[in-house]
Amino acid sequence: MSEKDGKLPFEDLEKVYDLLAAAVDAAGQEKEALFLAKLCLTLCHEVGELATVQRAIEIARTDLNC
């Protein structure tokens, strides 16, 4: 389902948006951070490459306090 550059197409990103929203709601506020952390670890495992993960961590922590 990925495009030539290996990135997720926008239509699929939209589906991810809905799936994650529902999963966060299902996890409940107390467990949402744990759920998201587990999800990140699982995805990192699938990515299989540390440099990409490190770049993603940098992106995600940018503007956190904007």
Next chain:
Amino acid sequence: MRPAGRGELDSLYFSYPNYQFARPAEMDGEIPLHRVTVVGAGPVGLAAAIELARRGIRCVLLDEKDTLNNGSRAICVSRNSFETLQQLGVAARFESKALGWTRGRSYYRDRLVYRLQMPHSDRERYLPMYNIQQQYIEQFLVDRAREFPDLIDMRWQSAVTNVTNGKGEVRLEVETPEGQYALRSEYLLAADGAASVVRKKLGLRLTGENLPGRYVIADVRMDHDFPVERRSFFGSRANPDSTILVHRQPDDIWRIDWQLRPHEDSDQAIAEESVRSRVGAILDMLGHAGPWELEWWSIYTANTLCLDDYRHGRVLFIGDAARIVPIFGVRGLNNGFDDAMNAAWKLAYVLEGAAGEGLLESFTPERRGATLDIFSNAGKSSRFMTPPSRGYALMREAVLQLSLTQEFTQKFADPRQVVPYTYGDSPLTSYRHRDSEFEGGVMAGSAAVIRKSADGACLLDFLGLGFTGLFFVEGKDMPAEIVDCSGRLRAIDHHFSLVVISRKDLPKEGFTVILDRDGRIFDTYAAKDGSFYLLRPDRHVAARWVAARFDEIEDALKIAFCRSKQ
């Protein structure tokens, strides 16, 4: 609502007309059977009445008010609607008043995260979108309707109090300043809005969802320097937990919408002081330092509600009487115009006897189909504009924050503006296997794409009242069959017209020709020499052929007239 001390129609910029009651024939003992009665002289009812008149069909247009819509409400008119307005003969009036736009900006925490650029080129006749207040929309349509005094019987101050859907006719009870009367009509178009009396009296209900989220909309007059663009603000300091929308309108009027927070009380939020203080904070955020005046405000919630069937015997529901859609994507008015045109041309052909009643059976699948498509799109927009749960709120925050530096999430902030619905599954759309022989172009069921030729000739100017055949030719010779075929098509649809799109500058005697010197129209329609598109009166493609098959074209027109089975 208006500021304290000002009356309901006391506008800063608009003079409301006063429409007099005129005593109808019914009150002096006559009981004529009208062909069509339209209930509701809003934009949708007016468009339907004008379209009927253009087709020579008389109608009575009833409205309980003595003037135009109070306040502004709908303000965005799409390119597709402008094409419709041109066919109705009013586009020039709209163009001279409305503010056109092609761009938009979305902000997160008052920083730009997305630049909306709507598709546009120098080959378009109209801009993708225009802003104009609803009073002007209604005013221009009323003025146009008055140009058909023999065909449109406008009856102001006439409120429908009862409706009976009989076998051969519809009966209405109408309340006027001089008393009540009964009105008989062969068909009824209910365009009486969200609180439709016709709908209630027929015992029908809208079903669907009330979405979370309430918005206050306010119109403000100010001298503010910013291009005509749609601006949306998420997490702004002026409304940290919810969204703000800003649109420019003619006459220095600015539309400001803001979402209420879940704990905010609606009554409190629409009190004049609350509105003033919130508007003040938003204008401060926009960088407007000068004076401003409050013109009008209101509150709304986003709903996705519709009737199960848009046609009940001799009654067809159009616009908000049939369905209520969320405002995101500006679909209420624009789709209302499509409802009106769809109902009017079909009704006209049925009343003329050119088509059977079966033609009206396509009304619900086509227009309710459009509504359901809106619901699925607007659902996405609404979930973004008004997150329904913590999960959605968190996802939106994540997407917007990423958009400050990352391109891949920016499209989430796209407002998903209205696009005309494709009648792919309609009973009037035929020869789908021929449609699939095209590589691209304008799909069967979708609205024709209006594109000017290199010389500025515009297909829209060549469309008549009926179905239109677009015949594409590369060379100088016209096949002999086309003349014969046109004749046979005209025997089915006396309004039928043929437009030849030609790549070469050669006179083709007796034909209406658009010269497509640089092939842009050919490209738009993925046409080859001999391709043929059959357009409906509402500009949607009924069927198309890469290589014209004249027997099939005739059959496709019969199918569209419900005279032949698919």
